[in-house]
Amino acid sequence: MLAEIITIGDELLIGQVIDTNSAWIAEQLNMIGIKVYQITSISDNKEHILTTLDEASKRAKLILITGGLGPTKDDITKHTLCEFFDTPLVFSEKAYANVERLFFARGVAVTELNRLQAMVPANCRVIPNPNGTAPCMWFEKEGCIFVSMPGVPFEMKAIMEEEIIPELLKNLNQVIIHRTILTEGVGESHLATIIEPWEDSLPPFIKLAYLPQPGMVRLRLTAIGTERELLQAAINKAENELMPFAGKFIFGFDSDTMESVVGQLLREKGMTVSTAESCTGGNIAHLITSIAGSSDYFKGSVVAYSNEIKEQFLGVPHQIMVNNGAVSEQTVIAMAEGIRSRFATDYAIAVSGVAGPGGGTDEKPVGTTWIAVVTPTETITKKFLLGDHRGRNIRKASLAALNMLRGKLMA
């Protein structure tokens, strides 16, 4: 089954909102073997919506639409759907019950604007929206399914997970298996050269894609066929054969993140960590604590954005900073040892660098970054020459630091 995603909203076409819905929907559909053929973003314009619906329904049998269903006046999607399906707009008791339920939970009265949200095209089946007042609508026309969902991501996601995916799962046949392999510390070109012999040996039904991001390159293997077991065995074989070529750069798989992998290792070992951050400004702590339950292994951080705080709260000797500067191997060692003893953790990470865009010197240009990891038995350090983009430098330094910790946790 081929699907298309249509996202509606002027805000997408003037670039004030990034369309994150489509990627999420595409991922969910792929997991159940439905291939997305095209993603189309269009404005809140009736003629354009009508044309796009018509064209998409010629290419695919499932059309998922998001956006244009807020309680406010930029909403024209429902009227356009009525015209597309040649049906009137009617009041839905089911949709209104959902609006009432949500307002009751908040302890406020339903506004007239929200009452209007219960108006839907007469030919649709209303699908519950657990997290919002906009209705989700399921249509069928000439063998094609159309689902219109609100554009607010967490509302759309709940509807997809709880209602649409279970419904679609009923009519499956082809099997698609993905395996994503996550690498850190190697660029795309260099990785491609290293793994070329492996890539050339892949069977024709396995496709490889390189997905570079700041600080990491993901390798995605996709196998398509009819026998799930055979595909899975082939993917497993390919993955095992990759290890001799690129194993040292691989830190995780599929939906893993660097912070989830590190968190899992700390949890398994029953160990704790703390961070002392200068240029990363709390981002490592933020990444670690984005994982639910991280309080089991993360005790805290000192973000030391001034030299005085490095001295007073991390115990970095004044003379070390005078002699070597705040961005130096000696300073990050002292920072890491300082936070580890003060916060009484098993491991500690420290980072100090020139994130940019200002602050660089000839000797220490923007991007210069020192990282230290202290374990119960040793201290390791590494110097990085990152780029000149502040946000990317913070991201790369954070990932590199967590990966150094990961290396020690795996040892």
Add this chain to the structure above:
Amino acid sequence: MLAEIITIGDELLIGQVIDTNSAWIAEQLNMIGIKVYQITSISDNKEHILTTLDEASKRAKLILITGGLGPTKDDITKHTLCEFFDTPLVFSEKAYANVERLFFARGVAVTELNRLQAMVPANCRVIPNPNGTAPCMWFEKEGCIFVSMPGVPFEMKAIMEEEIIPELLKNLNQVIIHRTILTEGVGESHLATIIEPWEDSLPPFIKLAYLPQPGMVRLRLTAIGTERELLQAAINKAENELMPFAGKFIFGFDSDTMESVVGQLLREKGMTVSTAESCTGGNIAHLITSIAGSSDYFKGSVVAYSNEIKEQFLGVPHQIMVNNGAVSEQTVIAMAEGIRSRFATDYAIAVSGVAGPGGGTDEKPVGTTWIAVVTPTETITKKFLLGDHRGRNIRKASLAALNMLRGKLMA
């Protein structure tokens, strides 16, 4: 002039990469008065690329294409462009000089894979890519401009800013003005009800859109016409007239962020801030330090993810936590006062809450969050009942805390 954006890559259609390029490109084009009619994401499939290029060129006069130009083997875009323009692939000295320059800067020899990147369709003009080895290519055919750029965001952005936008600026006529007004602390429906009389009074050439995000709602005004001064005056008038209705929720405009607004206020006042973070886990420090130059007003943070650290490093009295719990008004006051005096800053923020998904109780369900802001003259606190989504709770609490600080800096 109408434009379309085409993003190419299997990774987009299986949802492993979010298309952030299109929003950024659309924003840049809008700023110079070029309207984006449609954004289309398609796979690395020759026939599909050919069809999409053909259809887009019937609707628009400018087609911007990203993706499919990496050094690795999933690259078919260039061959497809040759077929579309009916031209052979040739070696470009200009493109190769760029590849050599980048490898020379890195101190490594050019690989054969990267040498192939200098092959381009014969009819294109090669546009320099300052940050990468993939060439950017400019084509013209039957009055339509096609620009093919690499998909790596920071490469594409440099090419757009330095080469494509200046080129396009030469042929402008219509004027579009946007003004985005940023609000925090009010939901979309409630805001819409409050500002309805103002919305109804807008002139017909000004369009309003609601752009909700976790923790904030953005209002976008768009005026289209021929006289820039008249449009600007109308936008200014509309903005002024909105203030009596929604002024107390407005924290910034256009590309402002909460952290940039707070940073600017601290800078203007010559004041400093520190943060003591529990449930936000360093995210407030991360937001503050994402702004270049933030070391001028941000001294640091203690992320206190355990009660012992709240006591030992922030000086929260043991008895306060025993009596009231870590998530309480008394605890956040002590945290904020503790970090302010220890880090010797003018202002301090403290947050403690139940981010979820675990850790909730009947008395303090998931989402319960206390925030304190201490200024040179007073201490304010606020309790929030956020939702049950960890990531959104962290984001909302961070924005709410910064907005409380903003309120005090404005007073």
